[in-house]
Amino acid sequence: MIIQKEYKFYAAHRNETLKDKCSNLHGHRYGVRCFFEVERDGEISTLFGEFDSRMEPWIKEYYDHGMLINVNDPLYESLQEHCRRTGEQLKMKLFNGPTSVENLAWMLFTEVTDMGFRLAQLEIRETDTSVISYTREDWIRDNRLFASLRSPGAATP
Numbered sequence: 001m002i003i004q005k006e007y008k009f010y011a012a013h014r015n016e017t018l019k020d021k022c023s024n025l026h027g028h029r030y031g032v033r034c035f036f037e038v039e040r041d042g043e044i045s046t047l048f049g050e051f052d053s054r055m056e057p058w059i060k061e062y063y064d065h066g067m068l069i070n071v072n073d074p075l076y077e078s079l080q081e082h083c084r085r086t087g088e089q090l091k092m093k094l095f096n097g098p099t100s101v102e103n104l105a106w107m108l109f110t111e112v113t114d115m116g117f118r119l120a121q122l123e124i125r126e127t128d129t130s131v132i133s134y135t136r137e138d139w140i141r142d143n144r145l146f147a148s149l150r151s152p153g154a155a156t157p
């Protein structure tokens with residue numbers, strides 16, 4: 001059985017590897033739709049609130065009103081320097097590669113799995129017109145790819 005739950009967060013990012021408008025610092029309202037695989041145990045399976053009580057604080061702490069940033073992006077060095085100089089603590093979610101929605105999907109799939117939930121699929125909406133569907137098979141394939149490259153697509157927090 002599948003339970004769908006939807007979450008959202010607002011974050012800044014840029015994709016410095018794309019030499020177009022996407023390399024400008026900008027923001028999105030990211031939509032995250034989770035497809036949780038659950039087993040019925042009597043009247044119900046997993047309470048909706050069990051998902052929310054893990055997912056909502058996580059998204060709020062690590063993603064919401066933060067900045068997704070590739071540690072290899074020269075901007076990251078400048079932001080670190082800014083934090084050192086001013087003492088400000090900017091919320092940055094670190095990626096070991098471009099902050100593409102594909103890498104975001106891998107990162108979120110890994111984190112949700114680490115929480116103990118079993119995902120069949122994630123859908124990530126970046127814009128009004130662009131949504132990616134990321135399945136368990138995609139995640140397994142990416143894990144193999146990143147292991148062979150010895151460099152994960154995204155860093156854990």
Ligand SMILES: Nc1nc2c(c(=O)[nH]1)N=C([C@H](O)[C@H](O)COP(=O)(O)OP(=O)(O)OP(=O)(O)O)CN2
Binds near residue numbers: 015100102127130
């Ligand atoms: N495969 C991917 N393609 C693109 C990604 C991505 O992560 N994976 N990201 C971007 C940009 O970051 C961009 O912010 C979104 O681009 P785009 O859909 O072109 O933006 P629009 O303003 O045109 O959105 P509309 O909703 O169509 O107005 C680009 N591609």
